[in-house]
Amino acid sequence: MDTFNVHTDFLFDPKKKAFSSNTSIVVSRESGLITKVYERKNALPQTINEPDIDLRGLCVLPGLVDAHTHILLHAYSEASSTAQMRDESLVERIIRATNHCRAALLAGFTTYRDLGTEGAYDADVHIRNAVNRGLIPGPRIYCVSEALASSGGYETRHENAIGGSQVPRISDPCDGVVGVRAAVRRRLGAGADLIKFYADYRKRALRFPGSSWPGCPEIMFPPPQEGLQGDRNPNLLLFDQDEMDAIVAEAKTARAPVAAHASTAEAVTMAAKAGVTTVEHGFLSMEGSEAMQTMLEKGTIFVPTLAVLELFASKAAMKDVLAQVKKAYDTGIKLACGGDTGAFAHGDNARELELFLEAGIPLEEVLYSGTVRGWEACGGDWCGRKFGWIEEGVAADFVGLGSDVRKEVGALRNVKFVMKDARVWKSGGQAVGMV
Secondary structure: EOOOOEEEEEEEEEEEEEEEEOOEEEEEEOEEEEEEEEOOOOOOOOOOOOOOOEOOOOOOEOOOOEEEEOOOOOOOOOOOOHHHHOOOOHHHHHHHHHHHHHHHHOEEEEEEEEEEOOOOOHHHHHHHHHHHOOOOOOOOOEOOOOOOOOOOOOOOOOOOHHHHOOOOOOEEOHHHHHHHHHHHHHHHHOOOEEEEOOOOEEOOHHHOOOOOOOOOOOOOOOOOOOOOOOOOOOOOOOHHHHHHHHHHHHHOOHHHHOOEEEEOOHHHHHHHOOOOOOEEEEEOOOOOOHHHHHHHOOEEEEEEHHHOOOOOOOHHHHHHHHHHHHHHEEEEEEEOOOOOOOOOOOOOOOOOHHHHHHOOOOOHHHHHOHHHHHHHHHHHHHOOOOOOOOOOOOOOEEEOOOOOOOOOOHHHHHHEEEEEEEEEEEEEEEEEOOO
């Protein structure tokens, strides 16, 4: 039998931003899609027979979307980003990525927007394909392969190039309008779903380098580097406005969305003016700038990646950033949840949603940001599949929580059931169909 029913008594519908009771959903194994949504008029029997699935007693959400991940990174508390990119073998990184896919899916994240392999070239494209071919369990992945940066802008910094030391590149370097258009074409030709570029970055790190190996003396009397921005290694623009405009124009010609890494208000403003789909990070103060107004006017989705900032920022800095994200919400700027997952452990993705709640964003809006807005960040109709809400023709992705998310924030981590594309991957809190 191709279709079966999924019965719920506590279901969140992001499009309505409301919870409903007595809703049943018919799904198709063959297509992996929802074929019907209906409200039950009569009471169900106490026992539901297979192949139908009984999710009564669980808080059911559409599958969650993490809009900023790095499937080929693992927690920086285990190994620094430099050590991972420079020293870990590609084989080890891909094996770890396989584990990360499993952890994400079991945590209820059925979609990943993966924004760079960080030294593994286009390995994310092939991990995505392995998931899509059914070779490994994992979220559906929308990936960039390598991010774009100007020459010298985003690199693994080391001081022995003169001695012949080599490290993997961590971006696709490109310059000028012609050069950035060519780079977009290279990424799309490599199989990328979307384009990412660095609007700004700390490109002058080797001017006052930090101590990066055992026994390395510290630089004496460096400029101060306090808080999220400082004079020692500041975030600086990597592209001018014409280059950013060209990146976006070339990508959109190929129906590919664009993500821009942007920390400073200036970079946020320029990227939004260029027409990017999303701005990532935006940690630094936007007060007194055009950044928020430009994002609002251009319909830019803001992905503030609060969970990664929490690893490095002081409590005072974190408080300021949370307040800025709340202001963005109050201004009417679109928000999507993406934690820069990989810098912290895959499987802990819910931390970003928890921090949205800490910022004072209403629960229903947070869940919308973690579902429908995630689909939009991945490209919306350009994705080739609808996911993130409850409707006929949308992917049959469901997450069942063991407690009421309205009453307990920790419910987002209490995942008892996971379905992706009409296939059950977790039931009763246990993995299904995984080694």
